[in-house]
Amino acid sequence: MSDRLAIGIDRIKCDGHGVCADLVPEMIELDDWGYPIIRAGAIPPSVLPHARRAVSGCPTLALRLQRVAARR
Amino acid sequence: MSIALLAGPPGGQGMESLSSHQQRLGALPAVPPALIDSIERSNLRGKGGAGFPVAIKWRSVASQPGGAPVVLANGGEGEPLSRKDRMLMEQRPHLVIDGAMLAAGAVGADEIVLYVGADHVGAIQAMHRAMTERTASERARLRLVSAPVRYVSGEETAAVHFINDGIALPTSIPPRPFEHGIDGRPTLVQNVETLAAVALIARFGDDWYRSLGTGNASGTTLVTVGGAVPQTVLIEIPQGMALADAVNAAGGITSDCDAVLLGGYFGGWVESSTAWGLPLDADALRQLGYSLGCGVVAVLPAGRCGVVETARILAYLAHESARQCGPCTFGLRAISAAAGRVAALTPTPGDLEHIQRWAGVLAGRGACRHPDGAAGLVASALRVFAAEFQLHEHDRRCSVASLAVAAS
Numbered sequence: 332m333s334d335r336l337a338i339g340i341d342r343i344k345c346d347g348h349g350v351c352a353d354l355v356p357e358m359i360e361l362d363d364w365g366y367p368i369i370r371a372g373a374i375p376p377s378v379l380p381h382a383r384r385a386v387s388g389c390p391t392l393a394l395r396l397q398r399v400a401a402r403r
Numbered sequence: 404m405s406i407a408l409l410a411g412p413p414g415g416q417g418m419e420s421l422s423s424h425q426q427r428l429g430a431l432p433a434v435p436p437a438l439i440d441s442i443e444r445s446n447l448r449g450k451g452g453a454g455f456p457v458a459i460k461w462r463s464v465a466s467q468p469g470g471a472p473v474v475l476a477n478g479g480e481g482e483p484l485s486r487k488d489r490m491l492m493e494q495r496p497h498l499v500i501d502g503a504m505l506a507a508g509a510v511g512a513d514e515i516v517l518y519v520g521a522d523h524v525g526a527i528q529a530m531h532r533a534m535t536e537r538t539a540s541e542r543a544r545l546r547l548v549s550a551p552v553r554y555v556s557g558e559e560t561a562a563v564h565f566i567n568d569g570i571a572l573p574t575s576i577p578p579r580p581f582e583h584g585i586d587g588r589p590t591l592v593q594n595v596e597t598l599a600a601v602a603l604i605a606r607f608g609d610d611w612y613r614s615l616g617t618g619n620a621s622g623t624t625l626v627t628v629g630g631a632v633p634q635t636v637l638i639e640i641p642q643g644m645a646l647a648d649a650v651n652a653a654g655g656i657t658s659d660c661d662a663v664l665l666g667g668y669f670g671g672w673v674e675s676s677t678a679w680g681l682p683l684d685a686d687a688l689r690q691l692g693y694s695l696g697c698g699v700v701a702v703l704p705a706g707r708c709g710v711v712e713t714a715r716i717l718a719y720l721a722h723e724s725a726r727q728c729g730p731c732t733f734g735l736r737a738i739s740a741a742a743g744r745v746a747a748l749t750p751t752p753g754d755l756e757h758i759q760r761w762a763g764v765l766a767g768r769g770a771c772r773h774p775d776g777a778a779g780l781v782a783s784a785l786r787v788f789a790a791e792f793q794l795h796e797h798d799r800r801c802s803v804a805s806l807a808v809a810a811s
């Protein structure tokens with residue numbers, strides 16, 4: 332069984348550049364101050380490539396993919 | 404009312420000496436082999452605010468790789484409305500130390516850090532004196548650390564960060580302290596009241612502890628009752644006692660009252676009509692959508708406006724943000740500013756709507772749960788003081804202030 336993945340974020344690293352919301356709008360929108368609001372739960376398989384691009388595109392390396400079950 | 408943690412000499416006498424403590428309760432028992440199971444049956448929950456089951460945390464720490472664990476006894480008590488941790492440490496430091504020793508034994512820790520808010524001078528003195536009364540080998544395992552006076556200092560990653568690097572700011576998780584804490588070792592962070600309860604459960608058993616509660620609730624809990632009561636007091640109650648009974652035990656209300664702040668700045672407002680009947684039991688309250696938090700019951704006195712009080716608390720919480728995470732830094736600042744304008748009867752269009760929307764997107768969006776607490780408080784205020792918020796925003800009037808004017 333493949334692991335279900337979600338987007339995790341290091342809130343201290345995130346500088347609110349907003350690149351992520353452009354790269355994976357299916358999972359991330361920005362709040363009034365430009366910081367990401369990430370949809371909870373697993374990333375749909377069709378969106379996974381976008382999510383990977385957002386993770387590698389974040390200029391502060393704040394994003395990661397993590398197993399859904401690992402979230403607490 | 405003193406039934407377990409505070410049983411023994413009256414609080415006014417100050418710190419209980421080791422000899423009195425041991426005469427009353429017996430010496431520190433050897434760590435019972437099945438202490439964790441007993442703690443689990445006791446249903447003991449963390450008393451620092453989050454109410455996490457203690458036994459689950461101990462098992463996670465005990466089974467971590469990464470060297471001998473450390474126990475961090477959290478006596479930071481940054482919550483402005485709470486007194487329980489500092490008073491417990493002032494009066495029963497040996498109970499806290501016993502509990503920390505037992506926890507250390509159960510999880511295999513060889514070092515204990517007693518982390519006490521620097522402004523709790525009496526507590527620091529009592530803990531220090533209690534340490535000097537202990538045997539040399541016990542003392543060698545104990546370290547007393549004063550915590551910077553700041554709301555977030557008591558957050559568990561901030562406490563670990565301060566002890567490691569002298570910086571009392573939260574760090575990103577993972578790793579959590581139970582995985583990677585003091586000196587990189589697995590660290591059990593436990594509130595001092597939680598540990599004091601352990602000291603009694605290990606001596607008298609989980610059946611005894613459970614039986615102290617009311618109904619299904621287990622054990623006792625320390626409650627700071629303040630606001631419209633004769634004076635702010637610490638009481639120990641059977642868990643599950645009705646809120647009204649706790650307020651009466653604190654001397655009863657001194658004025659009419661429309662609302663109670665339950666759980667402190669991280670808790671929420673409750674209409675008094677509902678509040679009086681609520682059971683002060685962490686589990687039951689959670690199921691009802693409330694929070695016991697760190698055991699604060701603050702009765703809003705007649706003549707005080709809930710909107711104004713909420714704005715004041717939000718200003719404090721915004722100021723106390725560690726300003727490391729955008730949503731917490733900017734979100735709390737914006738909510739606080741808008742609430743401040745509404746409270747001062749100088750709202751700008753959309754303030755109330757903004758407060759509502761912003762509060763809805765804050766939870767879970769910081770490295771620590773600071774913004775979650777603020778968001779919960781705002782949501783409860785908007786519910787309980789809905790009419791008053793409307794009056795402030797639309798009519799630029801405060802019914803309480805106008806009453807005060809009418810009365811003068």
Ligand SMILES: Cc1cc2nc3c(=O)[nH]c(=O)nc-3n(C[C@H](O)[C@H](O)[C@H](O)COP(=O)(O)O)c2cc1C
Pocket residue numbers: 448449450451452453454455477478479480481482554555556557558559560592593594595597771772773
């Ligand atoms: C902003 C913030 C401040 C906190 N301050 C305290 C504190 O002063 N004392 C405390 O025991 N827990 C505090 N906590 C909770 C701790 O992070 C931790 O959950 C607790 O010490 C664990 O002990 P317990 O399970 O026995 O409650 C705080 C949490 C947050 C988010």
Ligand code: SF4
Pocket residue numbers: 340344345346347348349350351352365366367388389390391392393394
């Ligand atoms: S791209 Fe990275 S730094 Fe920018 S908002 Fe997204 S997570 Fe934050």
Ligand code: SF4
Pocket residue numbers: 342555572573574723724725726727728729731732768769770771772773774
């Ligand atoms: S959520 Fe707020 S208080 Fe917590 S670490 Fe981030 S900025 Fe600091």
